[in-house]
Amino acid sequence: MGMPEFDIIIEKLLEQRNFYLNTLKHLEFGLAMDPSEDEIKNIEKLQTTTIEQIKKIEQEIAFLTSKNDKKIQ
Numbered sequence: 001m002g003m004p005e006f007d008i009i010i011e012k013l014l015e016q017r018n019f020y021l022n023t024l025k026h027l028e029f030g031l032a033m034d035p036s037e038d039e040i041k042n043i044e045k046l047q048t049t050t051i052e053q054i055k056k057i058e059q060e061i062a063f064l065t066s067k068n069d070k071k072i073q
Contacts, residue, residue, distance in 0.1 A: 006064070017058065
């Protein structure tokens with residue numbers, strides 16, 4: 001994989017991560033709006049799922065970056 005393709009993949013992953021981080025902000029805002037018990041449960045479930053997605057993306061970025069670093073050396 002050449003550098004441009006690598007950069008594009010990393011960029012896409014970072015965009016996804018930013019999307020999920022934004023989603024978390026909106027969920028936090030939702031909690032501040034005095035939601036019902038059911039809404040709170042829903043928001044918390046979505047927060048957990050979103051955080052898991054962010055972790056997966058960050059692991060993927062770390063994996064690709066370390067693989068690429070080895071190639072460069």
